[in-house]
Amino acid sequence: MSTPAYSNIPTVAPHLDANAALSEQQARELLVELCHQFYHQGWVTGTGGGISVRLGERIIMAPSGVQKERMLPSDMFVLDAEGGVVESPDKPFKVSACQPLFMHAYKKRDAGAVIHSHSMNAMLVTLLYDDVFRISNMEMLKGITGVGAFDLHEVPIIENTAHEAELADTMGAAIDKYPKSQAVLVRGHGVYVWGKDWIKAKTQSECYDYLFAAALRMKELGLNPETGGLSS
Numbered sequence: 156m157s158t159p160a161y162s163n164i165p166t167v168a169p170h171l172d173a174n175a176a177l178s179e180q181q182a183r184e185l186l187v188e189l190c191h192q193f194y195h196q197g198w199v200t201g202t203g204g205g206i207s208v209r210l211g212e213r214i215i216m217a218p219s220g221v222q223k224e225r226m227l228p229s230d231m232f233v234l235d236a237e238g239g240v241v242e243s244p245d246k247p248f249k250v251s252a253c254q255p256l257f258m259h260a261y262k263k264r265d266a267g268a269v270i271h272s273h274s275m276n277a278m279l280v281t282l283l284y285d286d287v288f289r290i291s292n293m294e295m296l297k298g299i300t301g302v303g304a305f306d307l308h309e310v311p312i313i314e315n316t317a318h319e320a321e322l323a324d325t326m327g328a329a330i331d332k333y334p335k336s337q338a339v340l341v342r343g344h345g346v347y348v349w350g351k352d353w354i355k356a357k358t359q360s361e362c363y364d365y366l367f368a369a370a371l372r373m374k375e376l377g378l379n380p381e382t383g384g385l386s387s
């Protein structure tokens with residue numbers, strides 16, 4: 156996998172706010188870099204998926220329907236804290252259909268970044284569970300804020316709609332109902348994951364994807380993810 160030219164994004168200690176270390180130009184370059192990476196992970200192929208990061212009252216967001224691995228820093232939209240567009244790219248791009256969903260994570264959870272992935276692992280688990288994904292006894296659970304390795308962790312699954320923006324109401328309700336979850340799954344579609352800053356949103360997206368992949372494999376092996384594969 157090739158890497159983009161942008162590699163000057165500072166990383167910080169986990170207890171600090173990684174977003175605070177970013178200039179707006181760096182935030183734009185970060186989104187380009189992450190979309191490039193996520194494309195090669197199969198999370199945002201076919202222009203699917205989305206990503207945004209919040210710097211104070213300004214939200215930097217990737218555009219809709221654009222090849223995620225070929226975006227430029229100048230292709231980003233800037234939204235205000237209410238989700239209104241304050242800066243548009245020079246090209247005739249549209250704001251991501253994810254915008255109303257991202258705003259729920261920003262407003263209800265004080266998120267610093269939100270990642271929407273069309274990961275195959277996320278999509279497949281929504282076909283194997285009813286309305287909640289459950290897993291426990293996994294070391295990778297420790298990567299989710301407020302969750303321990305032996306906790307039974309629940310992630311809500313909402314039904315897909317013909318248009319992404321129509322998911323907003325049910326996603327808002329699911330966020331309220333499952334306060335320990337840092338993600339919402341969408342049936343036959345993918346997952347939205349957020350975090351206090353861009354690093355936490357990224358690492359939680361990686362942890363959740365691992366947990367979804369683990370559950371799929373465990374079910375293939377006849378093991379129960381709710382017990383972490385243990386017999387009791």
Ligand SMILES: [Zn+2]
Pocket residue numbers: 203204271273319344345
């Ligand atoms: Zn989507």
